[in-house]
Amino acid sequence: MEIIKQGAEAKIYLIEFNGRKAIVKQRFKKKYRHPQLDDQLTPRRVLQEARCLQKLPVLVPQLYLVDLPNNTIYMEYIDGITVRDHIVNGHADLKYIGKSIGKQLATIHDSDIVHGDLTSSNILLKDSELVWIDFGLSYVSNLPEDKGVDIYVLERALLSTHPKEAEELVIAF
Ligand SMILES: Nc1ncnc2c1ncn2[C@@H]1O[C@H](COP(=O)(O)OP(=O)(O)OP(=O)(O)O)[C@@H](O)[C@H]1O
Ligand SMILES: [Mg+2]
Known part of the structure; x- marks a missing residue:
């Protein structure tokens, strides 16, 4: 293996x-x-x-x-790249990525799932489509506060991993 x-x-x-x-x-x-x-x-x-x-x-x-x-x-196996590596490699489609993450996280939250560990390494990109992974810390909740924490964790992760790109990503999100 x-x-x-x-x-x-x-x-x-x-x-x-x-x-x-x-x-x-x-x-x-x-x-x-x-x-x-x-x-x-x-x-x-x-x-x-x-x-x-x-x-x-x-x-x-x-x-x-x-x-x-x-x-x-x-x-x-998803034959793609993490959003992290895609951004680190200098790809400039930040608006598209931030917006896609926002729309799809809304769909996830509307089904009352909180991811629990959102970072740009836990979302993959394949043929310009997002593929979500790493759900070991996820849980069921309909509380807006829990969903808000999910978003806060993602924002903090983006700020520390992509200090230059985070603002554009978060605004698009
Ligand atoms: N289905 C998959 N297809 C392609 N690559 C994957 C897949 N699952 C995981 N990977 C790669 O492996 C990395 C680690 O996977 P994952 O995030 O699931 O584990 P982890 O971070 O060790 O989990 P944990 O949060 O429990 O520490 C991902 O960032 C990604 O690069
Ligand atoms: Mg991970």
Whole structure:
């Protein structure tokens, strides 16, 4: 298995699954977290992510398989780029990107899902379409305050990751 990313919570591998490129996302144990707490949190995040991949009203990778005993999800590989890398590479379509994120996050929030970890690394771009990922911290809520926090987290993330581009992105959003 080719490892393509070692994140804070999970290892991401690229494999072939039934003849198609697939992503394997395996959540690992956190050494700093109490083992019993870890045993409760990790499967919950795996399940929450899998649920979102099945029910979100925006583009997400197709869910292939959940291997709960191994805290692992198999999903469609998106042959694209993170919004982060797209912006860092100097692409100038900031208005289009900010506006698309705004419209689609409204759709997500209207279905009472709060993403919980919105950054420009957790949204991919493929053929100018957004594909949303990384739903392990998402939850169901109809509270405007929770949806507002989602937006606030995204704004802070954009400001720290893209200090020069953040204002234009946020205005378009
Ligand atoms: N389905 C996918 N297709 C293509 N690339 C992906 C896919 N899923 C993840 N990636 C790549 O792997 C990176 C990390 O994935 P993800 O955000 O799901 O994990 P993470 O950040 O480790 O999760 P956590 O929030 O639990 O720490 C993404 O930023 C993206 O570059
Ligand atoms: Mg991520």
